[in-house]
Amino acid sequence: MKADTFGRFCSFLEQHSGILLSRDKQYLVETRLSRVARAQGHASVESLIETLLNRRDRSLAREVVDAMTTNETLWFRDVYPFAALEKKFFPEAVAAKKSNYRIWSAACSTGQEAFSISMIAEEQRVPFSLDIVGTDLSEEVIAKAREGIFDDLSLGRGLSPERKRQFFVKAPSGWKVAPQISRRTQFKVGNLLELRPESRRYDLVFCRNVLIYFSRETKAKIINRIADTLAPGGYLLLGASESLTQLSDRFTAERLPTGGTAYRLKD
Numbered sequence: 262m263k264a265d266t267f268g269r270f271c272s273f274l275e276q277h278s279g280i281l282l283s284r285d286k287q288y289l290v291e292t293r294l295s296r297v298a299r300a301q302g303h304a305s306v307e308s309l310i311e312t313l314l315n316r317r318d319r320s321l322a323r324e325v326v327d328a329m330t331t332n333e334t335l336w337f338r339d340v341y342p343f344a345a346l347e348k349k350f351f352p353e354a355v356a357a358k359k360s361n362y363r364i365w366s367a368a369c370s371t372g373q374e375a376f377s378i379s380m381i382a383e384e385q386r387v388p389f390s391l392d393i394v395g396t397d398l399s400e401e402v403i404a405k406a407r408e409g410i411f412d413d414l415s416l417g418r419g420l421s422p423e424r425k426r427q428f429f430v431k432a433p434s435g436w437k438v439a440p441q442i443s444r445r446t447q448f449k450v451g452n453l454l455e456l457r458p459e460s461r462r463y464d465l466v467f468c469r470n471v472l473i474y475f476s477r478e479t480k481a482k483i484i485n486r487i488a489d490t491l492a493p494g495g496y497l498l499l500g501a502s503e504s505l506t507q508l509s510d511r512f513t514a515e516r517l518p519t520g521g522t523a524y525r526l527k528d
């Protein structure tokens with residue numbers, strides 16, 4: 262692929278998704294887009310990209326951006342955020358006598374994070390109604406999350422046999438999340454670059470393992486928009502290797518009793 266084509270594709274991808282590719286990631290573009298190129302009848306990925314950049318084809322643009330996302334996720338990822346639901350966030354909601362609690366799983370991939378949150382709520386028998394909204398840029402992963410069916414391989418990543426037995430029912434093509442877990446979740450396609458103000462704010466936002474793909478400027482913009490979606494005193498949780506350092510002054514960092522850090526919206 263010509264360096265110029267690669268450069269123009271990188272600008273396109275960042276503009277549509279925020280995802281920033283370094284110069285050495287040409288192989289990644291070739292690997293991720295070869296299936297789309299074949300399906301669209303192109304002899305090479307370069308030819309697909311030229312078509313993409315020269316035509317305003319929104320459905321092709323969506324398909325290409327979708328193929329460039331990294332959707333790696335697992336159940337109860339890093340453990341401590343989910344233990345913190347039990348030890349801190351849910352007890353605080355009970356103490357505040359909340360009748361409804363809202364959690365946003367931003368960049369939720371295939372939904373494991375949202376379903377893990379719901380499993381903790383089920384185990385804790387929380388006395389309030391809980392809404393968990395999962396959003397992701399990729400239509401493909403949102404369709405999978407809505408379906409809620411997982412194979413043994415993906416269930417083996419972070420889910421205990423006990424929880425599998427309790428919270429899944431056998432389906433012809435795998436295991437389906439049981440209704441008592443899925444009833445609290447809803448999944449929507451949503452781009453973090455196009456965040457709009459919500460009519461109802463969130464008490465807690467999980468935005469984990471996605472900011473790593475963005476430039477500092479994009480991260481700061483997204484964090485500030487997330488701050489606008491939080492209820493007063495609401496919390497933001499990032500991935501284990503991510504932090505808000507020098508990105509926003511609207512939060513106070515709090516060490517969690519279960520390890521890791523939560524960011525509380527300043528009053």
Ligand SMILES: C[S@@+](CC[C@H](N)C(=O)[O-])C[C@H]1O[C@@H](n2cnc3c(N)ncnc32)[C@H](O)[C@@H]1O
Nearest residue numbers: 278330332334368370398399452453469470471
């Ligand atoms: C590595 S996964 C992380 C999934 C989950 N949050 C976790 O920590 O396990 C990153 C997800 O971010 C999504 N993503 C990337 N850019 C995005 C954007 N601009 N808006 C919304 N989601 C995005 C990808 O589609 C992918 O599913």
